[in-house]
Amino acid sequence: MSKFAKRISNMESSAAVVKRLFGAMNDPEIISFGGGAPAKEALPVDIIREITNDIMRTEKRGIEALQYGPVLGISDLRDVVVNDLLAPKGVNAKSDNIVITSGGMEAINMLCQLYINPGDIILVESPSFVHSIEVFEMFQANCIAVGMDEKGMDTEDLEAKIIKYNPKMIYVIPTFQNPTGITLALERRKKIAELGSKYDVIILEDDPYRDIRYSGSDLLPIKAFDRDGHTILANSFSKIFSAGSRLGYILADDEVVNKLFDIKTATNSHTSMLPQILCAEFFNRGFYSAHHKMICDLYRERRDTMMECIDKYFPEGTKRTTPDGGLFMWVELPKGINTTELLAESVADAKVAYVAGEGFYVERGGKGNNCMRISFGSVAPEKIRIGTERLGKLICSKLG
């Protein structure tokens, strides 16, 4: 049979990791702290029905929803990004610099199409988001890990690795990071933007969680400190509107947007029209503000419950992060517990799923094998209690 392209064997390791370390997401008997899906209570079903019903009554808008549309996205939605999402966070942008994508993952994919040649180096946080690593490997990049602490990516280690490896791109999830929930400190955001310019490296700032902050104060994105276009911001509507709609966006300079026009054309012509229109109307009809407050309250309660339960049920010596937003918490168990090995038993016997930590480390070799990513966003508080108690018991039993 015809051989697959070289890039396919490149992505096999991370794809296999994903398949091995996730899993059991959809079994209704399992309490899953695994997936990164938003809570079902956070999905605006009734609002969407109302908006759809209304826009499809007008012939003009109905046709707009079903006909081919603009490559870079509808102007209404690009304006929403500028006026409702970026401006209130201190980022000045023009809607001509916004590209609507089919979700945040497509933004990563398109920026790899634009920048990555086989063999290019991408610096990533240690740990980093496994699905982005999968995209980078598909584009035959070599990912090198940069250390992080409770303030996010270590900028001294970053600069040293820029000098050592001459990377093409730095990939960073600055806010309520996936998988750790850690937020990059303000002075480091500024520093990373400066390093991008100083060393002529693209900063890919992937910020899909920033709008779900339920404690602490907003921080300016790295993009706000960018003086010459080296930082490109990618974001998603998955957590604040609807994951299944597959809507995201890129903020970049004119020259980059110009090239992304061709890449988007050659990816899927444009993003699906009805979801774009529904999302724009969701903001323009004023639904976002109350919805946003509701989902932040919901996730805050779940985070609080999760922290309380981990502290209560997990063994002594367990460390966990304290996320100020987003959906994830990172748990480091006492040495000797291998979370990859524990997963099958956890799913089969305790009926609890999580994502084993080692898959998030591009270093491989067992790093993070006593860690787990705990997603609390899609689990109701009472199930968080039951699930953590069961999981905690299982872990304690292993310590003997």
Add this chain to the structure above:
Amino acid sequence: MSKFAKRISNMESSAAVVKRLFGAMNDPEIISFGGGAPAKEALPVDIIREITNDIMRTEKRGIEALQYGPVLGISDLRDVVVNDLLAPKGVNAKSDNIVITSGGMEAINMLCQLYINPGDIILVESPSFVHSIEVFEMFQANCIAVGMDEKGMDTEDLEAKIIKYNPKMIYVIPTFQNPTGITLALERRKKIAELGSKYDVIILEDDPYRDIRYSGSDLLPIKAFDRDGHTILANSFSKIFSAGSRLGYILADDEVVNKLFDIKTATNSHTSMLPQILCAEFFNRGFYSAHHKMICDLYRERRDTMMECIDKYFPEGTKRTTPDGGLFMWVELPKGINTTELLAESVADAKVAYVAGEGFYVERGGKGNNCMRISFGSVAPEKIRIGTERLGKLICSKLG
């Protein structure tokens, strides 16, 4: 500034061709025979409102529409492809072998991700669809033209070029081809499938127009003659349901689908859920049959009007195709008329747009520069009459 990837300079020539030879599509004053959009009358606006209203009333289905979904597409829609679109055309398939994509272009993109290394040869029809060529160039393939006549791709020339160039892939639009409207003869379909197996070449059969046949009889797709998985079928819902929904599909063997799972994950996680559900319900609630008849009647009338008007208004020596379906007709003007040069004048003075022929030839060098692609699908008959009369006058004036 950071350099773009090598593939970006590769795709610049076809991207520039597209921008130069299309254009003026959206000016409401212009009668446009340019774009490939379906007729607005062919978009099921009222049906979609009714279905949306209904499915979003149920909490379960409403959440399904807004939450993350399966990578390869929802099972309802994969079943629709198998039972409603493939089985009636003589193709037996299992829904496990269907991958739902965000439109037909994404199917082409994903199959390039799977198979194409930089420098690989892809054989294409002469002329072929310019946006697919753009994708192939983004993946740094070299496209080589294979001759075609009124029965489609010339299989003798194809075999000679397979032997000469050792291609990775053969790209063919067998039914009501874009840009010519020509349909590949049955015996050639069989032959192409055999050549794929004999020489171990992937046949990418791109068949988005096949379901809009309004005269003549259905022909089996190339895929129906495939014995060992060398032929992969790509299709789209853009012409039979809605272009703006960005829905398409791939039919391929297990091993290929397995790899496409990883590629789709690393492209955009999955295709937007609400459009998938609406499309599946459109079929499952029985709307397709009457809608299909309506759009075929509509396009047949437009084709008939277009043929009559070209014969009436265009100069002696003009040749045109007689498509049995689809949206396009190919017109070859007498030598001496350069359609690329004429386009600006046609748009500015005659207020008529078309796509100049030479952009569809990967050979470049002016081939097809007396040809034009005429899209009649989205223009009402009375405007077809006015537009062809104006365009015909302009062309005749050039012949002196």
